Amino acid sequence: MKITACPLDCYDACAVVVDPETLKMTGLPHHPLTRGTLCPHLNRHYKEAERITKPRIDGKEVTMEEALEAVADAVREAGEEFLLYRGSGHVGFMQSITELLPARLGGWTTEGSLCDGAGQAGVEAGRGISLALPPESIDEAEAIIVWGRNVSVTDPHMMEMLKNKTLIVIDPVKTKVAKMADLYLQIRPRSDFYLAMLLARFMYMEDMEDKVFLQERCEDADWYYDFLRTFRIRISLEKCDIALDDLGDLLYQMQNKKCVFLVGTGVQKYSIGDQVLHAIDGLAAVLGFFGKPGCGVSFLSDSMAGFNTPIQKSAKKVAKPLAPFGRFKTVLVQGANPAAQMPAQKRVEEELSKVQNLIYFGLYENETSEMARIVLPAKDFLEKEDLRLSYAHPYLQPMPKIKEAPYGISEYELTDHLLRALGKEGLQRTQSYIDAMVSQCIEEPDGLLRSPAYTRHPYEQDFETDSGNFEFLEEFEDDFDDEAEGLWLLTPKSPHSLNSQFRRETHLWLHPSHGYEEEEMVCVVSEFGDVTLPVRLSEDIRRDSVLIYAGTPGVNRLTPPIMSLQGKNACYQEVKVQLEKIS
Ligand SMILES: Nc1nc2c(c(=O)[nH]1)N[C@H]1C(S)=C(S)[C@@H](COP(=O)(O)OP(=O)(O)OC[C@H]3O[C@@H](n4cnc5c(=O)[nH]c(N)nc54)[C@H](O)[C@@H]3O)O[C@H]1N2
Ligand SMILES: Nc1nc2c(c(=O)[nH]1)N[C@H]1C(S)=C(S)[C@@H](COP(=O)(O)OP(=O)(O)OC[C@H]3O[C@@H](n4cnc5c(=O)[nH]c(N)nc54)[C@H](O)[C@@H]3O)O[C@H]1N2
Ligand code: SF4
Ligand SMILES: [Mo]
Numbered sequence: 001m002k003i004t005a006c007p008l009d010c011y012d013a014c015a016v017v018v019d020p021e022t023l024k025m026t027g028l029p030h031h032p033l034t035r036g037t038l039c040p041h042l043n044r045h046y047k048e049a050e051r052i053t054k055p056r057i058d059g060k061e062v063t064m065e066e067a068l069e070a071v072a073d074a075v076r077e078a079g080e081e082f083l084l085y086r087g088s089g090h091v092g093f094m095q096s097i098t099e100l101l102p103a104r105l106g107g108w109t110t111e112g113s114l115c116d117g118a119g120q121a122g123v124e125a126g127r128g129i130s131l132a133l134p135p136e137s138i139d140e141a142e143a144i145i146v147w148g149r150n151v152s153v154t155d156p157h158m159m160e161m162l163k164n165k166t167l168i169v170i171d172p173v174k175t176k177v178a179k180m181a182d183l184y185l186q187i188r189p190r191s192d193f194y195l196a197m198l199l200a201r202f203m204y205m206e207d208m209e210d211k212v213f214l215q216e217r218c219e220d221a222d223w224y225y226d227f228l229r230t231f232r233i234r235i236s237l238e239k240c241d242i243a244l245d246d247l248g249d250l251l252y253q254m255q256n257k258k259c260v261f262l263v264g265t266g267v268q269k270y271s272i273g274d275q276v277l278h279a280i281d282g283l284a285a286v287l288g289f290f291g292k293p294g295c296g297v298s299f300l301s302d303s304m305a306g307f308n309t310p311i312q313k314s315a316k317k318v319a320k321p322l323a324p325f326g327r328f329k330t331v332l333v334q335g336a337n338p339a340a341q342m343p344a345q346k347r348v349e350e351e352l353s354k355v356q357n358l359i360y361f362g363l364y365e366n367e368t369s370e371m372a373r374i375v376l377p378a379k380d381f382l383e384k385e386d387l388r389l390s391y392a393h394p395y396l397q398p399m400p401k402i403k404e405a406p407y408g409i410s411e412y413e414l415t416d417h418l419l420r421a422l423g424k425e426g427l428q429r430t431q432s433y434i435d436a437m438v439s440q441c442i443e444e445p446d447g448l449l450r451s452p453a454y455t456r457h458p459y460e461q462d463f464e465t466d467s468g469n470f471e472f473l474e475e476f477e478d479d480f481d482d483e484a485e486g487l488w489l490l491t492p493k494s495p496h497s498l499n500s501q502f503r504r505e506t507h508l509w510l511h512p513s514h515g516y517e518e519e520e521m522v523c524v525v526s527e528f529g530d531v532t533l534p535v536r537l538s539e540d541i542r543r544d545s546v547l548i549y550a551g552t553p554g555v556n557r558l559t560p561p562i563m564s565l566q567g568k569n570a571c572y573q574e575v576k577v578q579l580e581k582i583s
Contacts, residue, residue, distance in 0.1 A: 082107030087336020112568025118273025121567030128464025149264025210288025306453025486576030
């Protein structure tokens with residue numbers, strides 16, 4: 001038996017036991033989160049997915065040698081007009097080795113994120129650095145507040161930890177966890193900031209604030225109390241579409257309990273995403289919920305925290321959500337599907353179609369491979385050496401090569417080949433990069449590796465801010481018109497796809513009160529484009545919202561070409577849409 005890790009972009013970052021003969025996969029029993037089980041993505045969807053087996057140029061199949069020569073020519077020809085665009089199809093550490101191409105050959109890479117960049121900026125503003133809350137600390141909580149995270153779908157192993165704890169869910173959609181909750185708030189989309197500020201204010205009113213923590217571990221706590229009071233209670237409640245009694249219930253459920261907030265990307269797919277996380281962290285700080293057993297805010301953390309990276313990369317950068325592909329002669333798309341997954345799809349398609357040499361490097365066909373001039377098949381995670389870090393827990397898992405690849409090339413091999421083909425020094429052995437990371441880890445008696453940034457109770461000693469204290473949000477800035485006509489567009493992650501990999505959804509979901517029938521075709525229109533999809537009806541969706549899962553072909557025709565105020569993040573849900581009947 002060999003032990004590896006799931007390569008998919010998922011909170012759980014499971015440790016996987018593989019039988020090298022049959023390739024049967026099971027979850028590692030003693031992993032703190034995996035605990036012996038895997039989800040259907042790896043056991044079913046990954047196995048049934050159809051791989052790209054042959055490279056091609058201009059639609060014609062070619063040998064790997066021919067493809068590599070064409071890629072080398074395209075990169076050489078482009079000079080500084082070369083862009084590397086990496087996605088999250090495989091989140092192993094060695095995926096980043098290709099960053100050495102623009103760093104050493106000239107050219108550009110991306111900065112910012114389609115995912116958690118706004119929230120991360122908010123976390124860093126308050127705490128200085130975004131550390132993972134260990135599962136063992138979450139397990140010590142008495143109450144869990146699931147805030148914009150769809151745990152049963154995107155973080156399935158966390159479901160075990162919700163047992164025997166008070167469960168509070170804040171989500172505009174009545175998800176499976178919402179249905180299990182002791183208290184569920186079906187909040188209006190994009191209003192979490194107001195809820196966090198209101199709650200913090202009520203904590204003071206109910207004498208629930210942690211006076212010692214505020215005085216000893218926070219900067220300007222008195223000032224923050226005054227700032228909280230500038231948000232009027234009635235107006236904030238209206239913004240959230242929540243009754244005063246709901247707030248009372250929430251306080252009651254949290255009272256005298258150790259609480260963990262599990263915050264997901266749902267709250268921050270907006271221009272103000274950083275301020276939302278900063279306000280939620282501010283609420284936790286008012287309660288003194290950092291650095292203590294069973295307390296904390298768990299958002300997607302910085303998996304590289306505490307490490308010195310052996311892959312030194314320094315290239316010029318364009319902002320990922322608005323990548324101006326058309327400015328480049330050669331674009332290498334790796335492990336991504338920007339033609340479908342970036343916001344403002346029409347703009348992206350126009351930009352991509354201007355690229356002379358669009359190179360797609362991946363496992364599966366998708367909207368981007370269809371547009372590419374050169375298609376390079378990748379090796380999958382069982383066929384190359386790697387190391388898996390996690391944005392949700394502090395454990396790492398080496399990923400040894402388990403089988404030979406019948407086709408495809410690894411990221412390491414491609415980088416080494418291109419560096420040499422363009423007259424530069426080649427790479428060190430793959431294992432040396434992995435060893436350089438592993439040697440910085442702490443090994444536990446059961447063989448698990450912990451990140452050097454691991455602490456049982458993060459921020460117990462210090463915050464990594466300039467002052468060493470928690471720093472509160474100092475101003476609120478927002479110019480989006482949330483009263484504008486139309487429905488909110490919600491694009492959460494789908495159960496059967498992993499972003500645009502595997503089985504993608506094809507419907508939209510609406511509350512029955514809109515008067516549509518099941519399977520009726522509806523055109524959804526925004527300022528940026530439209531998409532027509534068949535309807536599914538659900539009482540779990542608010543009347544003021546329409547739900548189209550991320551990964552659904554066409555969903556990003558509706559989303560805006562903008563970035564968050566901080567963190568250079570995509571803002572998929574900062575848009576109102578209209579419905580049009582198809583006659
Ligand atoms: N099955 C599956 N799992 C996945 C993925 C996948 O595609 N499929 N993708 C992976 C990736 S890349 C990521 S980043 C993670 C993300 O996983 P999550 O953090 O769970 O993110 P989402 O599913 O986008 O949204 C989470 C919840 O936020 C709610 N929400 C939407 N808008 C708001 C709002 O304004 N306020 C509040 N309070 N809630 C809101 C949605 O209804 C949803 O239930 O999942 C990973 N796991
Ligand atoms: N409307 C809307 N859009 C969204 C989101 C949303 O919430 N709403 N969420 C956003 C988020 S959080 C994310 S993270 C992005 C994800 O979007 P992308 O980063 O574009 O990821 P995928 O769509 O999963 O595409 C991944 C591709 O990687 C390839 N791949 C898989 N494994 C490997 C490998 O080992 N090597 C190589 N070279 N390729 C591989 C596969 O061929 C797959 O098609 O989508 C974003 N898009
Ligand atoms: S839960 Fe997440 S990490 Fe675990 S097997 Fe499924 S997709 Fe992979
Ligand atoms: Mo993501």
